[in-house]
Amino acid sequence: MADYRLSQEARKDLLDIAIYGDENFGVAQSNKYRDQLKLHFELLAEQPKLFSAVDYIKPGYRRSVCNKHSVYYRIDNEGVEIIRVLGRQDYRKAL
Known part of the structure; x- marks a missing residue:
């Protein structure tokens, strides 16, 4: 199985997605x-x-x-690094 890692920014993106999802759609969804x-x-x-x-x-x-998110990533010697997980944010500013 190949590996992937999350950047600090991607971790924050996922936390924001979780908070938004919990508040707007419920924990299960x-x-x-x-x-x-x-x-x-x-x-x-x-x-x-x-x-x-x-x-x-x-x-x-x-x-x-x-789904509703764009996943920006790069390939390196260690596998894949997930850089950002963006919804409607301006990718030019976020990257």
Whole structure:
């Protein structure tokens, strides 16, 4: 199994997603959504080149979409690093 890591920013993004989900959709639905994100991260680790490079945003970055969120990540010698998990935020400012 390939590995993935979360940047500090991605960890904060997931915490924000959890808080928002808990408050607006309930804990059970929020947990399901987070589980879907984790499965998506595992897919990225297993098939990191499945999604397109977005060098025009930042060299070496790739982007995938999981439900309502864009997942920005990069491939390195240790596997995949999840950089950010963004909803409607301005990716230019966030990255």
